[in-house]
Amino acid sequence: MLKAYADHWGLITGASSGIGSEFARQLAGRGMHLVLVARREDRLVQLAGELQVAHGTKCEIIVADLSQDGAARSLLDEVERRGIEIELLVNNAGVGLVSEVDDTDVERVARMLHLNIMTLTELTITVVQQMLKRGHGGVINLGSVVSFQPVGYMGVYAASKAFVLHFSEALWGECRSRGVTITALCPGTTKTEFFDNSGTPGWAEQHRSQDARTVVRTGLAAFDKRKSYVVSGWINYLLSLAVRLAPRATAVKGSMSVCKPQKK
Numbered sequence: 001m002l003k004a005y006a007d008h009w010g011l012i013t014g015a016s017s018g019i020g021s022e023f024a025r026q027l028a029g030r031g032m033h034l035v036l037v038a039r040r041e042d043r044l045v046q047l048a049g050e051l052q053v054a055h056g057t058k059c060e061i062i063v064a065d066l067s068q069d070g071a072a073r074s075l076l077d078e079v080e081r082r083g084i085e086i087e088l089l090v091n092n093a094g095v096g097l098v099s100e101v102d103d104t105d106v107e108r109v110a111r112m113l114h115l116n117i118m119t120l121t122e123l124t125i126t127v128v129q130q131m132l133k134r135g136h137g138g139v140i141n142l143g144s145v146v147s148f149q150p151v152g153y154m155g156v157y158a159a160s161k162a163f164v165l166h167f168s169e170a171l172w173g174e175c176r177s178r179g180v181t182i183t184a185l186c187p188g189t190t191k192t193e194f195f196d197n198s199g200t201p202g203w204a205e206q207h208r209s210q211d212a213r214t215v216v217r218t219g220l221a222a223f224d225k226r227k228s229y230v231v232s233g234w235i236n237y238l239l240s241l242a243v244r245l246a247p248r249a250t251a252v253k254g255s256m257s258v259c260k261p262q263k264k
């Protein structure tokens with residue numbers, strides 16, 4: 001569990017847009033100082049300025065491409081060099097890909113897996129080891145409603161989010177009696193830049209979706225209650241249960257009718 005939000009440091013990956021920016025706003029509102037990480041420096045500088053004016057928050061910016069080998073180690077070395085102790089890690093940076101297998105770019109898949117799985121795992125384990133020594137701290141990892149099922153045309157992304165959920169829940173079990181908590185936040189469709197970058201622009205507008213503010217509020221409320229995971233939105237929650245009861249082949253076929261990519 002966190003010692004406190006106020007005057008302690010949170011690190012947010014993927015803070016330059018969407019859910020990550022909203023985490024920064026809500027955590028700054030709780031008095032947290034923040035390390036903001038992403039590739040787009042201009043966005044981070046703008047956000048840091050906004051938070052400093054609104055909440056008096058200290059912000060450190062680290063520009064990093066977290067899909068590269070060694071990115072997690074370099075990031076944590078830089079955090080240490082700046083003398084910062086992380087009380088809350090939000091592993092939010094992530095990308096998706098909707099594509100038929102025939103058209104799938106293997107290089108792009110490898111970078112996605114590195115970002116969604118490898119960097120998240122390395123950051124989590126290293127930071128949790130430090131937190132366990134101190135006896136306090138927490139991690140929020142971004143899963144998804146697709147963490148609960150295989151999804152046709154989005155197979156790699158959905159499987160990467162299944163990893164995030166299982167890994168986070170397992171670690172929650174190991175750490176819960178030692179003062180450190182881990183929560184997997186599993187949103188459904190959320191209005192951010194995610195779909196523009198995943199090969200399905202306009203998706204969030206065409207489907208029932210939540211806003212990032214609601215998703216982050218849900219995540220922080222669950223984290224405060226030390227829940228191992230939370231699905232944002234009750235319809236998404238019911239869906240996450242339904243796919244566990246349905247035959248697995250039915251769940252896959254159902255997902256394919258929803259996620260089929262449009263041919264250009």
Ligand SMILES: NC(=O)c1ccc[n+]([C@@H]2O[C@H](COP(=O)([O-])OP(=O)(O)OC[C@H]3O[C@@H](n4cnc5c(N)ncnc54)[C@H](OP(=O)(O)O)[C@@H]3O)[C@@H](O)[C@H]2O)c1
Nearest residue numbers: 014016017018019038039040066094144189190192193194
């Ligand atoms: N939107 C949804 O419907 C939805 C649903 C379920 C789960 N999620 C999850 O929520 C998380 C946040 O996504 P979002 O919806 O807020 O999408 P978003 O607006 O596209 O934000 C993604 C963030 O990740 C950062 N990022 C991407 N590639 C990166 C890289 N190689 N290195 C460092 N940072 C990188 C981006 O920053 P830069 O481009 O500046 O690097 C950006 O800040 C993701 O993990 C996503 O899988 C989203």
